[in-house]
Amino acid sequence: TVPYIGAAAVQSQGVDGSGIRVALLDTGIDYTNKNLGGPGTLAAFEAAWGTAWQGQALNDAIAAAAEAGASTNRLTVRWFDVVGPSGAWDEDGWARYRTAYQTMLLAGIQPIVMLVAAPRGTDQLGDPDWAAPGCLAGGASPPAPEYDQRWTEFVARAGLEFGGALAFQIWNEPNSEDYWGGCDVDPARYVQLVDLARRALGSSERMPIVS
Numbered sequence: 001t002v003p004y005i006g007a008a009a010v011q012s013q014g015v016d017g018s019g020i021r022v023a024l025l026d027t028g029i030d031y032t033n034k035n036l037g038g039p040g041t042l043a044a045f046e047a048a049w050g051t052a053w054q055g056q057a058l059n060d061a062i063a064a065a066a067e068a069g070a071s072t073n074r075l076t077v078r079w080f081d082v083v084g085p086s087g088a089w090d091e092d093g094w095a096r097y098r099t100a101y102q103t104m105l106l107a108g109i110q111p112i113v114m115l116v117a118a119p120r121g122t123d124q125l126g127d128p129d130w131a132a133p134g135c136l137a138g139g140a141s142p143p144a145p146e147y148d149q150r151w152t153e154f155v156a157r158a159g160l161e162f163g164g165a166l167a168f169q170i171w172n173e174p175n176s177e178d179y180w181g182g183c184d185v186d187p188a189r190y191v192q193l194v195d196l197a198r199r200a201l202g203s204s205e206r207m208p209i210v211s
Contacts (some may be wrong), residue, residue: 145192
């Protein structure tokens with residue numbers, strides 16, 4: 001699998017995994033994914049799974065997780081949901097995620113907060129375009145390097161909002177082109193995003209990262 005995931009590009013930078021803790025998470029199968037025979041569109045995903053948890057849908061989902069005996073669950077925080085047209089924070093977006101996070105905690109469910117999906121000007125009307133050039137397809141796009149500071153600010157804000165999370169997951173399926181905006185998977189770039197996130201979150205003991 002080393003050639004498939006592009007590990008050689010990371011190893012050439014002297015990164016060999018020494019001292020790194022690894023956790024494998026599986027939250028199930030997304031049948032809308034194009035690699036599993038689905039249409040692979042945002043509309044299909046939201047029709048099947050909904051958008052950012054809120055209202056009764058949030059309460060129902062958390063109640064079902066608690067009834068199943070879950071002690072942890074993933075809370076996906078999409079970057080483009082919390083950025084407004086001017087590039088400033090969309091505080092209503094943060095409030096929706098904050099409500100979901102607090103509701104999970106009250107139900108005894110420890111959130112693993114996943115941070116993903118740069119604004120790319122196509123997911124919501126008026127979004128800025130901070131995505132890597134030409135990488136606007138699929139379920140999410142990585143940020144262009146010139147917006148790394150914006151990525152760092154997003155992660156830091158998430159750390160403040162969700163400081164009691166069990167862990168932070170950086171990106172979703174980073175070995176899939178669908179989460180690189182349809183572009184080639186870039187392991188070295190992923191390492192950069194994780195490193196920036198680590199610096200933004202601070203202590204790894206207080207805010208562990210999984211990927």
